[in-house]
Amino acid sequence: MLAALASCxxxxxxxxxxxxxxxxxxxxxxxxxxxxxxxxxxxGIDFEDVDASYxxxxxxxxxVPFDQNSNLLFLLNGxxxxxxxxxxPLPKADVDxxxxxxxxxxxx
Amino acid sequence: MNHLTAALTTLVFVSVAxxxxxxxxxxxxxxxxxxxxxxxxxxxxxAGGGLINGWGREEAGDTLSRGGDGAALxxxxxxxxWLAIGGDLRAAALMKGVETSEGTVNESGKLHIFPMQAxxxxxxxxxxxxxxxxxxLRGKARKxxxxxxxxxxxxxxxxxxxxxxxxxxxxxxxxKYTMRGGRFYAPxxxxxxxxxxxxxxxxxxxxxxxxxxxxxxxxxxxxxTHITAHVxxxxxxxxxxxxxxxxxxxxxxxxHALGAGARLRFAESNMQAWAGGxxxxxxxxxxxxxxxxxxxxxxxxxxxxxxxxxxLLGYIGPVWFPTDGVSASVAYEHFDxxxxxxxxxxxxxxxxxxxxxxxxYEIFLMGRAERIGPxxxxxxxxxxxxxxx
Numbered sequence: 001m002l003a004a005l006a007s008c009x010x011x012x013x014x015x016x017x018x019x020x021x022x023x024x025x026x027x028x029x030x031x032x033x034x035x036x037x038x039x040x041x042x043x044g045i046d047f048e049d050v051d052a053s054y055x056x057x058x059x060x061x062x063x064v065p066f067d068q069n070s071n072l073l074f075l076l077n078g079x080x081x082x083x084x085x086x087x088x089p090l091p092k093a094d095v096d097x098x099x100x101x102x103x104x105x106x107x108x
Numbered sequence: 109m110n111h112l113t114a115a116l117t118t119l120v121f122v123s124v125a126x127x128x129x130x131x132x133x134x135x136x137x138x139x140x141x142x143x144x145x146x147x148x149x150x151x152x153x154x155a156g157g158g159l160i161n162g163w164g165r166e167e168a169g170d171t172l173s174r175g176g177d178g179a180a181l182x183x184x185x186x187x188x189x190w191l192a193i194g195g196d197l198r199a200a201a202l203m204k205g206v207e208t209s210e211g212t213v214n215e216s217g218k219l220h221i222f223p224m225q226a227x228x229x230x231x232x233x234x235x236x237x238x239x240x241x242x243x244x245l246r247g248k249a250r251k252x253x254x255x256x257x258x259x260x261x262x263x264x265x266x267x268x269x270x271x272x273x274x275x276x277x278x279x280x281x282x283x284k285y286t287m288r289g290g291r292f293y294a295p296x297x298x299x300x301x302x303x304x305x306x307x308x309x310x311x312x313x314x315x316x317x318x319x320x321x322x323x324x325x326x327x328x329x330x331x332x333t334h335i336t337a338h339v340x341x342x343x344x345x346x347x348x349x350x351x352x353x354x355x356x357x358x359x360x361x362x363x364h365a366l367g368a369g370a371r372l373r374f375a376e377s378n379m380q381a382w383a384g385g386x387x388x389x390x391x392x393x394x395x396x397x398x399x400x401x402x403x404x405x406x407x408x409x410x411x412x413x414x415x416x417x418x419x420l421l422g423y424i425g426p427v428w429f430p431t432d433g434v435s436a437s438v439a440y441e442h443f444d445x446x447x448x449x450x451x452x453x454x455x456x457x458x459x460x461x462x463x464x465x466x467x468x469y470e471i472f473l474m475g476r477a478e479r480i481g482p483x484x485x486x487x488x489x490x491x492x493x494x495x496x497x
Contacts (some may be wrong), residue, residue: 009448009449009450010449010450013449014415014446014449015412015414015415017409017411017412017415019377019409019410019411019412020409020411020412020415022377023375023377023378023409024378024407024409024415024417024445027348028310031348032309032314032315033246033314033315033316033317034246034315034316037316037344038344038347039246039270039316039341039344040246046347048347048348049347049348050348050377052347077208077209077210078206078208078210078213079210079213082213083206083208083213086204086206087204087206087304087486087488088206088478088480088484088486089206089207089208089213089480089484089486090480090484091445091451091452091453091454091480091481091484092208092209092451092481092482092483092484093449093450093451093452093481094445094452094481095209
């Protein structure tokens, strides 16, 4: 375990894959019971399903492929928009992974 | 409290309980500190939490608060032996401060006052069977503000009606075993009341994350075991269905408890496993209870096998009981979402003060400072006014 910890990788080495981003970041952080779950649908947004979440983010232009000024990044950084999630920021490394995914074309 | 005041309080509670929101309700720091060594000594549920039984209600007035009558309805009416009722009403004032890598965010310092919990609970038993249900209306801390300014249709008012727990238990006389089926949290770890504590929210025990399950509990003289097979809400959570199993064993001494557990959860896109332990030690001379929990996790992703990750989740801290009805705690919490990746860990120092001036009433203060993968920081201050029926 210690050997593994000593070989910690930089966040940028993680694969910027939508399925991973949804399962590891979006679903546990955003689809909470009081926010964007199927139960609450705060602001009419439901992030529980991986395909529906992808379609929503691109369909509503929260994410524009290759655009580093995508609305989602402003929300995740709390810049000129309310911070999401509001109770505490995502680790910057996770925001950077979302940024990398968008920069690579926001592929499904 | 005279009968008129009690009756008015009860009437107000039952009225308000139907327009507010549900939340958690277990106080694991009362194990040992209240001269009881198991959660189920004071609660009907086999692993504690929820409705308190006759013993628990006596303790509520005698040892846990600064006096009063802890009986249901303040003792106004005697319940038939087959029926128990209860409920929780909680209002909260919350203030947050948040900093990200881009600086202080624009909602920092804003005060949110909101209904936090309103549950009505009932339990009816017939011979070895008992039916328990908790019903409330889901509330929210903030008003919806669509980030892009557009309005989308939200879930209707009726969808705010939720039952976070409803289950049937079967507990034959003179048996150490209890079977349970329905919706409930699978027993695991310390089972803290605070649904925002790391060991709850990051291990799948966040608010309204109760699963449907079939469980068996065994209560021995100095130990207890709980095993549960579970599935996430098959109706509202049908888009992201998860299946799993959770097991926990706790062994107790005169002044300590040591537990071990494991939890497996399978979804279409990923698999997650947790294994860990918890410990409590009561220092009678200092009126201090030490509580700790640590879990190691592994998560793999069907479409991104290279992103499989090891996780670490922990809680440690003392609770001090300086006098009847007062407890104060401070705890360190840790969550590392990926041990092999830098800058994705979270640290928190959480302190609480609970004051139970009389049975049925609690004033609760909480402060939490978090460091979220450099350079994020978050500060939380919360006041709760809690009434239980």
